Amino acid sequence: MTTAFDFSDYCYVFFVWIIATLLVNSFIANFRSNSRRHPPSPPALPIIGHLHLLSARLPTCFEALAKRYGPLMQIRFGSSTFLVVSDISLAKEILKTHDVDFASKYVFGPQHHSIYKDDSFINCPYGTYWRFMKKLCVTRLFAGPQIDRFMHIREQETLKLLKSLIDRSSKGEESDLSMELSALTNNLICRMAMGKKWSENPNLSLEIRNLVREIMGRGAKLGFAEVFGPLKRFDIYGYGKKLREALWSFDGVLEQIMKDYEKNEMKGSGENEERDVMYILLETYRDENAEVKLTREQIKFFFLELFLAGVDTTSAAILWAMTELINHPHVSKKLRAEIESVVGSSRLVKESDVPNLPYLQAVIKETLRIHPPGALLRRQCNQDCKLGGFDLKQGTKILINTYAIMRDPKIWDEPDKYEPERFLNNNNSSDDHQAFEQMGTKGQDFRFLPFGSGRRACIGQPHASIVLHATIGSLIQCFDWKLKDAGKIDVQVVKGYAGAVAHSLVCYPITHFDPFKA
Template sequence: MEMIYYCLALLPLFFLLLKYSLQHFVHQTNSPSSVPTPLAIPIIGHLHLIKKPLHHSLANLANQYGPILFLRYGSRPALVVSSASAVEECLTTNDINFANRPHLIAGQHIGYNYTSLVWSSYGDHWRNLRRIVSLELFSTNRLQLFLSLRVQEIHSLIKQMLLKANYDYNSFTRLEFKMMFFELMLNIMMRMIAGKRYCGEDVENSEEARRFRYLVKESTYLQGVANLGDFLPLLRWFDFQGLEKRMVKTHKGRDIFMQSLVDEHREKSTNELCSMSMKDGEKKKTMIHILLELQEKDPKYYTDEIIKGIASNLLTAGTDTSSAAMDWAMSLLLNHPMVLRKARDEIDTQVGQQRLLEESDLTKLPYLQSVISETLRLYPAGPIVTHESSQDCTIGGHHVPAGTMLQMNLWAVHRDPKLWDSPTEFRPERFEGLEWDNLGFKLIPFGSGRRRCPGEGLGLRMVGLTIGLLIQCFEWEREGEEMVDMSEGPGLTLPRVSPLVALYRPRFTMKKALLRLIE
């Protein structure tokens, strides 16, 4: 009886939701009628067809209906493209039109009300943010200034691994990667942004560091999880998933933390700010310091909120994407020992065993670069790239209305059998003698067009140097005879389902070079 009363009480809400959704459906369905589309269900549209992980679901639908298809997520129309030619048309001919981001709930809370670089719509504000990040923070000169910082952090990781192995060059040690790469990148990004490290040794406040690591992981998760309130707006009133409440709480905690960093930089002298414990003793400006200098010139535009938004974007995007790529690279190498051996032989030939690999050596290691390229082909850091149309346009001969969410399935493009031989196989040799610029839209792990990731250069340097040093300094084996589980989880950055575990031991031939690390 109680259940009957409960259902009757919800009946008005159901009809209200039905009326609202049908009105939206009628309004939105001047969608491309000629575009293939599965059968939709009233109210929810095609949400019932979407399973985790998203890129697998969309790839399966593309296999059934074609590389360009129209979906309706509740009241929100979406165009899904899964071919290189369609992606190219979206990001060249229609690049400006698709330079917007959809206004999702996460952008309101995590993205400083859609004013941060990642969530901002295309326009003067976005162009200015992009210019700052590209020229002031991620320029080749700026990255070179932070080189010694990156080297320090990677060498610190190597030393921790030596210590864990008790400097034993004969026996293998079990290593649970877990957060290893994430914490490495978190330290590097935070030292670049604010001059502080929050993982491992020399952490000033362990409780603050623990809290901060949680906020970063939570922010990344909340920006990647599907929120039903984005697609069925009436459900936002109830926040059934509890996601918006978590967003508000996480943003508040992260904002307080970032504000403390900005205030600390503002209060201290330049010499105190720029001291970053560099081995070479040079003084280097942090990214917050650079942004505060811009604030002095134009305080009305470069508000604290703008600075915090830029810093938060850099931290979230730079940490999770690179760490995920490293995880996949090591997983693939463990499952393909012949590739691992070939990469090590190249390093031994080009660099030798008397010194550690340096960032400047990467250009001399084409096979290692091929390993990284093949990793990013199979496991792009952003498998689904989401934009939104600002005006009506045409894709593949199909009319696309303004306000349509665009989902480009890069994971599917990178595994398209029409573009790649044996597309699911890990074969770095396919990239030998090839340049990325000559591949067009067959390989775009960092996106393309105006919204292309500005941190691409830093990401490639970090992944290449870290994986190269791990190959050079240690011998690696799988734990047991079974292959490493390569199951993919849901999320923005294509995480592994199960944490990576491996066996390693220091290479005896590298003993002299490794011992110099701890002198």
């Protein structure tokens, strides 16, 4: 007699076994966690942890939870545990007092789908490779002289933007300022990074931009459960596969660009050309005496991180500034009056004018305070230590909520109000607030951390600051801005932990000053 086996019964048993195993592991993890002295934590569910308490906008969600559970709390995304810091004193302890102990970073995203496993510079652990690349960045790639050398690129791309807007203004056409600004920042970075190749193929910027957008789009489709959940490695919906395909496409384009650079070097055609970022990295790659031998994968991923970190964050910051200026016409009017009093009415505002434009600086600072480009700073313990009286194990992952710190009512009067005047000396009433106008963007004052602080602060801050001031100054000097529909722009951010605007800014530019006729 033959016995018939029902395969579905085995599938059911296997499924139950998986769930039971996950529940037991979760119980054991919670038991071990509770047996040690840890920061307070909201009630967690088995397997998913605190995912049920979190909305798509993490900084605001963490801010709300911190009001209930304190400035240092423990949050669990599936099997990943983080400490969330929402207090200026704790942030200072991490970023300054014990900066070396917290100098490592980690990837807060779908690392298991990346084709560049251990090739990151921005997110790599604190060690020999990071120190080598940081030194290379501050001495050659993004040093002051190198940034000054690319001033003509910034001027050319800004004029290209203004010309496009003036053309639309003359035709009475609306402009998608979101797309215009994204193209501006992408072109700037592409020309600084690979100017030699760009001069041969001006469409390179668009090609790179499309590839980076595809990578970001693929990554955005991965939900919390697919990034932090217990079944994250199974790629149930296939989004991870599509992300890897997009990464391989970018890899192929960068590999060809690198070969073209090397071919030109062999011909001796690059000796008198401008040394862009690719040129310097390949020169370092060939250096047999270099402290660290770079790999081709590290160079490719460096460029990907450069575009991911530099394009959308800078364009989003400009977009936020324009959104607030359109929503607050009295601020825009005051800014234009300052520009006209300093620059006059016969030429375009220049980068060299910025030190003499304190209100423009205040507008940028207030924009970065309310809409920080990096709302959550990532750090990781290099060794066992204490923080806020609690024991931290080596490898503990930390998220510093700069969004909450820069909206803390104990520090800022009316923190949700857009008021650039708070950064001007004549608007400060208390001794504590009289230092606001001296706040810079380099993270030395821990009340104001738009670009982070310490060893792992944003290396692109000098470039971003120049672009922000020059671009916003030009857009206000040259145009009035009219919305398609009356009213204010809806101020919302995209899902996730970035600070990008959730919608396109479509408006009519009305020419006030034409620099091409001056």
